[in-house]
Amino acid sequence: MMDNPFCFDWTTPFGLPPFGAIEAVHFLPAFVEGMRLERAEVAAIVVERREPTFANTIEALERCGAFLRRVADVFSNLNASHTNAELQAIARETAPLMAGHRSAISLDATLFQRVDAVFARRVELGLGAEALRLVEKTHKRFVRAGARLEPAEKLRLAEIDSALASKTTLFGQNLLADTAAFTMLLAPEEDATGQGVVTLQRSSIEPFLQLSPRRDLREKAFRAWTARGDNGNEFDNKALIGEIVALRRERAQLLGYRNYALYSLDDKMAKSPEAARQLLDQLWAPAMDTARREAATLQQAMDEEQPGRRLAAWDWRYFAEKVRQGKYEIDGEATKAYFSLERMLEATFWVAGRLFGLELRERTDLPKYHADVRTWEVWRADGELVGIFYGDYYARPEKRSGAWMSSLRDQQRMDGNMTAVVTNNLNFNKPPTGKPTLLSHDDARTLFHEFGHALHGLLSDVTYPSLSGTNVPRDFVEMPSQLYEHWFEDKSVLGKFARHYETGETIPEVMLSKLKAAANFNQGFEMVEYLASAYVDLEWHLLEEGEVVEVAEREAQWLLALGMPEAILMRHRSTHFSHIFGSPMGYAAGYYSYRWSAVLDTDAFAAFEEAGDAFDPAVAELLLRFIYSAGATQDPMALYQAFRGRAPETGALMRSLGFEPR
Ligand SMILES: [Zn+2]
Structure with missing residues (x-):
């Protein structure tokens, strides 16, 4: 030592x-x-x-x-x-x-x-x-x-936790094995995606379902994809689901809750399964209306290609892609020229300056763990140091996939002020030396998203480490990051920073409006498939003692009650729903969180729209005080209401998706 x-x-x-x-x-x-x-x-x-x-x-x-x-x-x-x-x-x-x-x-x-x-x-x-x-x-x-438990109960709790750990691990391993058990080799004339083979990985089958004109092959692949974990073979997950659900219920009941959903939601922003369900209910009918209109458009496209056939679940992605391409025709490569990493970093920092008076100054001499990592000092306008920001932008074999924010040191001032040290990790492809890093529209959005999380950590202004920065419930933590994405869409930001990396020319208006319209395409479908999974997740975890768990029947019964359309399936059927069954707690009774956060971020940004200025100083000040700097010092709903002056409403999200409220 x-x-x-x-x-x-x-x-x-x-x-x-x-x-x-x-x-x-x-x-x-x-x-x-x-x-x-x-x-x-x-x-x-x-x-x-x-x-x-x-x-x-x-x-x-x-x-x-x-x-x-x-x-x-x-x-x-x-x-x-x-x-x-x-x-x-x-x-x-x-x-x-x-x-x-x-x-x-x-x-x-x-x-x-x-x-x-x-x-x-x-x-x-x-x-x-x-x-x-x-x-x-x-x-x-x-x-x-x-x-609070008696010694014998503590023992039982430990047994439950260990059983949950092994059963959820097995669920994931079954899913991997059952996913790998299917491959479909394609003859050259069948191979619309150039993959040679279709697997049941989302990254392989989704492009295939979008691009293959062969209806019979789409059906075969789709049926295999949606049956994962439900094939009655050695990798079948149905019995495990019953056991996992029962263990979680027992755990919740040991701790004094009637069911697992009540236990899980008790320390979330939503607080109760009813509140989560109410949110899903508000989105369901308008999403269904939109999906019905989308289905009619797709049926029309199908009638032209294959008259007399009825749109099925394995047709949706294919005809949606056809209609999308016909309508928007976006050239991804041409778009990238307007989103260089340098300009987009400038943009994210500039927004933080306008909203919160921050200034980022790059340093090249601070300790780092890899040559590609970049470091910035973050300063406030009054000359006070806010913290240090690490940006690690390139993909490497030694790096986890995806994008995330994390912390090397949380802000606190229990014993003198300790500033935050925060990192953003992304996985952009590193260009050859001397070439600029050009981002897709989605990648540039992700850069804003992660920097939103970073600000939540950096701007934290609390006394106690447990209450610092992003230590907030799961259904609240995505709000500051998703909210920050809205400034990526703002015209004043794009006009200033979305410039061609060579010519400096501003991104053409028509390209922008196409990108925007394309982002709103097929939202009815996406919302319906998401909501169905979110409902079923809640239902599993609301079950109480004595109720027989028959996985396929249960699922079918809940979907029937919802009025699930035939041509759309749940985004994740229970037997491969690893968000909720692939780890001991995971997103169990929490899959609703994604859209809960979306309601919050669109509703929060609407406060700026109502003020008539995306950088309105008074709204920005409230945002800083009650959201970005508040950590977990108050109940998240109380914080939100203090910022917004009222409880969150779904109207802004529906408008942004083009849904008509009922
Ligand atoms: Zn996030």
Whole structure:
């Protein structure tokens, strides 16, 4: 440990991780030391003889584990962005250690007694709003982890969690195997996508369903795709679904909830399954109307090509693509010339300047873990440092796929102000030296999205680390990021930054309007297939004791009650719905969150539209105060209402999708 960088204060600029000095061999001993230190810190709280107070219990708990957090933050970032076999082995070794470490703390009966005692007196303690919120959140975290249970119940909870871990893992492995079990070789004349073979991966079958004129092959592939996990073979997931649903219900009931949906929603923004369902209900009828109109258009296109046939589920994507191409004809390559990474970065930063008075100054001399990583200081107009922003934009074999924001250090000021260190990771293709990085319209949007998350971390202005930045419920966390995408669509931003990388010419108006119209195409279909999955997810987790679980029948019955159209299937049928069955908790009873966030972001942006200015200073100030800087210091619904002056409404989302309200 003597030469382990985690054992020393970091003398780097801004106390950034000294990446040059950190080696893989340092992590395991640092994890072990971090857990030892946190156990000792927690033990000091437990043996405290004085009466439990906010300071000696709740605040003391907030201080625990700082060493471990520093190790875990650096490790998880490196393992995601720049991994290798050594780091992956450390991840496998430390994951169960960390899980055991966490649960030992949350199930410590004496510790919980102290937390519970402070919680019971929380009102009379005269705490500030943020401290009160911290007491409530800490208490709830313990209770939801099982702190209130009798010893025998704690044992049962551990059994359930371990059974859920193995059954959901098996669900995922079955799904992988059943997905891989089907391939369809294509003769050259059948191969509209040039893949040679169709697999049941979304990235293979979706283009095939869009482009193959062979109706018989589309039907065959579509039926295989939608039957994954439901083939009655060794990889069938139906029995597992029954078991997973029953285990989750038992877990919820142990903790005092009637069903799993009530348990899951209790610490979300929506708070209750009814509220989530109400939102889905508001979208369902208008989405169905739109889907019906879309179906009529597609049927027309089909009548021209194959008269006398009725549009089926395996026809939808094919004719939708035909109609889309006929209507919008977008040349993706030509579009890219207007979205260079440099200009789009300038654009995201400029918007942050207009809205929140931020200025980003690039530094080339800060510690980093890969030569392609870029670093910026983030300053406020009043001359105060907000934090440090890391941008890691290029795909590498050592990097996880997708795009994400994460944190190397959370903002807090419990013991002096600690600024945030935040990262954005994307996976753009790196151009040859000297060539610009050109982004697709979607990639440029993703850049804005992730920078929205980054701002939520950077602008955080709270006292306690648990309440900092993006530590908010899942149905709220996408709001600041999706909201930021709206400035990507704003004319003043595009006019200024969507310029040809060679000529500097502004993106042509017709190209822009085509991109915009194309984005709204087929939204009825997409909403209906999404909503059906979201409803079915809730239904599974609302089931109560004694109800027989017959997967296929249940699903069919719920869809019938909805009035699901024949030509649209659920986006994810239960037997391959890995969002909700592929991990112990995952998105179980939470698939609604995606559209919940969409309602919030469109409704929030409408506040600027109503003010007549996408950068209206008064609205921006409220947005900063109650959303981007507030972390989890208040209930998310209360924060939203404080920003918007009312509860969220679905009207703005429906207008943006071209839906007509009923
Ligand atoms: Zn996101």
